[in-house]
Amino acid sequence: MKWQTARSVLLAGAVAPSLMMGMALLAPAHAESLNFAVIGPMSGDNAVYGVALQRGTQLAAKQINAAGGVNGDQMELEFLDTQCQATQAASAAAKIAADPDVFAVIGDVCSSASLAAMPIFYRAGLTQVSGSSTSPKITEVVRDNGYDNFARVIPSDSQQAGKMVDLATKVLGKKRIAILYASDDFGQQIYGYQQLAIEASGAELVAAETYTPTQTKNFTPQLTNIASAKPDVLLIDGYYNDAGAAVSQLARSGLGDITIINSAGVDQADYIKLGGEATEGSYVFTYYNPGSPLEANRAFVQAFEAEYGEKPNEQAAYGYEIPFIYKLAIEQGATRETLAETVRGISFDGPTGTTRFDENGDVLGKSGAVMVVKDGQFVVDLDLTQAVNR
């Protein structure tokens, strides 16, 4: 008896605050809020990307709401963790599709996760804009299935693949190229386009090795193979944690002082933390230049630093633009049903430059930047950036 009383008191104590919290959460969710679902890797080995997306979108929503919202409505963001995994992305997408209060979707970060979520959002008639999924496979899938609800603000890797090869051959004058790529949608696709670009450049692809992202920790056998082909440059198509681990194992593979060019997304502080001294002097090709002199970029960097105390990265910058693109589309008269069509016809000036879309929802006219690790920090190499965009 006593135990039951105690238990009901405990239960009441536990239920009451959660009810109150529930009410507090419900309070702003009446007709005057505009809800967006943000999907990305908020935990797990790729959490750095998801957290950057979260910060970028949150800053945008905060600025939009402070300036009076979207046609007077407050923008609300709901974050769902997909850990860069297709299965998790599909279940998050199903949950979002079942919620009639969601106006549109932002994300995912990883291409494999976006690809898993796309058909679900398409069937639900929800607009999806990704700021980080760069696989060229997405263009094919959008075209083949008529996914007119999808757009992405970051360029496809078919462009990045060519730029990385240009940087290696035309700008740095390398002749013997080796590639280490992730065995997922992102890695396999960018590798395919790099093969074409290398063939066209007249340089030679002397070795190509693959690995399983987040699972492979021992890169030494792959790197040893690469070393025996005597390359003069190594392209790494992967993620910051894998690239960091791989670079830290260069010495024992006999690849000591090779020039390294990483794909976009490796420009995270953790790459330097995991890779240590071996990362010094390595390059990262990225689609966002935090030092860009554009007025929109300077204002963004200043606001981001004031809010979070650090410089924004690629995922934060592209994530920041998406709520503004949605806002612009809605102000041009878009409804939940016509949003994707309006978004695809938009022209928006943001920190990464001017955003316009082609008939597959791919972004047009973005240029990249070349970062180099110097004294344990990422800095933009202006000369190389200019040379690669020429």
Add this chain to the structure above:
Amino acid sequence: MTAFLQQVVNGLASGSIYALIAVGYSMVYGVLELINFAHGDIFMLATFLTLTLILLGVPWPLAILLGILAGAILAMIVERFAYRPLRNADRIAPTITAVGAALIIQNVALATWGPQTQPFPLPFGSGLIQLGGVYITVLQLIIFGMAGICALALYLLVQLTPWGRAMRAIRDDPTTAELVGVPVNRIVPAVYAVGGGLGVIGGILFAAYYNAVYIGMGFTGTMNAFVAAVLGGIGSLKGAFIGGLLLGVMQALAIGYIASGFENTVAFVIMIVILVLKPRGLFALPTASRV
């Protein structure tokens, strides 16, 4: 040829780490015929603990010793609460509690340290020696040395001490051993402690060699130890050690000469082939099967 030797040297380095992990794993199996699924997670937690101590400024030799001690104690706790109550139960029951213990340890580590991969700060420089075109790092030499010292120490412990004799007695027949006065409930936890401690040495070398400490390293370790132990003949310490070395070299050569995506596929195919030819492993225990 240089590339081949380089792959073998690197394979032996990761193989030595597998060997250290597998020996502790196989020792427990040899004594109790229990598949200790918590083995990898115990060393994972202890490695995280070692990392935390080093980051807090504890001198690294002391941090490593404390880590090994923590692993040994944790292994004894798991034995006391998850395995001992089921020692005479059907064999499937302790296998399930082992998985349960593994999940509990994983989640405690996840809640404490989070899901991110963390670098393991190397206290010793990553010096490089070149031997006829083959590169060997100082760390690899340390790994070879540690594996050799641990193997030798364990051999002496098992073959020459009263404790080792008691352990072998329990392995041969636990009931008779108890009847003739072997203190089973003191020896068995000690076996777990030694196995757990060896696992932690393997775990710390794993973390240092790959420069990565992460939750999944426990499961990876358990699986590799399982393959190594089965390959060598489960229960045999020599078998587990050689099985670990073989596994490391096979994985390296699989990547080097077959396809880089097939690391585990090739290793497991070779394991199946060996088991078809020698079903009890390469170095099966000479004891007759129990009835």
